[in-house]
Amino acid sequence: MKGYSINLLTGGDIMAKTNSSSKIIIIILVLVLLLLIGLSLNLGKVNLFQLDTETRYNILINIRLPRIILGVVIGVALSVSGAVLQSLLNNPLADSYTLGISSGAAFGACLAIYLNTVLHIFIPIKLTAVIFSILVLYIVLKIAGTSRRITTTNLVLSGIIVGSTCQAGISFLKSLANENAVAMIYWLMGSLASKNITEAGIITVIVICGVGIYYKFSKELNILTLGRREALLVGVDYDRINKLLMIVCTVMIAACVSLCGIIGFVGLVVPHLTRLLVGADNRKIIPLSSLMGAILLLTADTLSRSIFKYELPVGVITTIMGGPFFCYIFINRNKKVN
DSSP, X not given: OHHHHHHHHHHHHHHHHHHHHHHHHHHHXXXXXXXXXXXXXXXXXXXGGGSOHHHHHHIIIIIIHHHHHHHHHHHHHHHHHHHHXXXXXXXXXXXXXXXXXXXXXXXXXHHHHHHHHTSOOOOXXXXXXXXXXXXXXXXXXXXXXXXXXXXXXXXXXXXXHHHHHHHHHHHHHHHHHGGGHHHHHHHHHOOOOSOOHXXXXXXXXXXXXXXXXXXXXXXXXXXXXXOHHHHHHTTOOHHHHHHHHHHHHHHHHHHHHHHHOOOOSHHHHHHHHHHHHHOSOHHHHHHHHHHHHHHHHHHHHHHHHHTSSSOOOHHHHHHHHHHHHHHHHHHHHHXXXX
């Protein structure tokens, strides 16, 4: 009994140290994010200190501030949604592409661009992207649930099938659009440019609500990773929470994609980095992924508009940054397993 008490005390000490280290990491990341926001406001092609007050105000409020807000908010949405999907599907390679959500939103946006530019039929790009992403999730869930029980394997396979179909549809639209395909290609590369403060405010509200729901169910999400049977044994409604979190993921990702296009690797790389720091507890992963995703995307956008002679789409920067890094993580994980 004495030995058992010592073990409990040791376990409590370890837990306390883990929580303390997580708080320290969060504080450091918050400070880094605040510093980065300050730098982003001042960095750019134009030197604000050489401009008159009115011009400086217009650039800060109407151009740079919306981009900074979107960089933070969309970084949060993509990274946390990636972490949640990886836990739900129990698949470290899962992200919004796995379920076809991003592909559905991209197809909807490209369809709207095609109708607007080629056929001159005006359809809102953002609304079409959201509708198609939700439609894709519905189709994926229907296909995966044909046996009346949705499994991880069925979801992944259904997502790949529907996502590939959407990608084929995008290629078909680009070939039909001919010279007008430039608008589709640029949109697909992802960009935070030319957005206003109202759009940034709307997406901020959506993401705050979504992340709040994620965090509320973070404890249940830990249990869901054990599997459907284990979750039901401890009284967790696996199917209801699974569908709820997937719908929240879909709405958040669709809103981000409809506004800024495809921004890859954020939802794939950031959750891996977070787990290396704090382990697999989603109660820690969700807040840390939020901060790291915001830092990553804001850094990429600041680099894209300040370093290069011509502004690059931020989706290109995140892929350049994330691709090699993810390969490094993947190779190291395989070495440890072997």
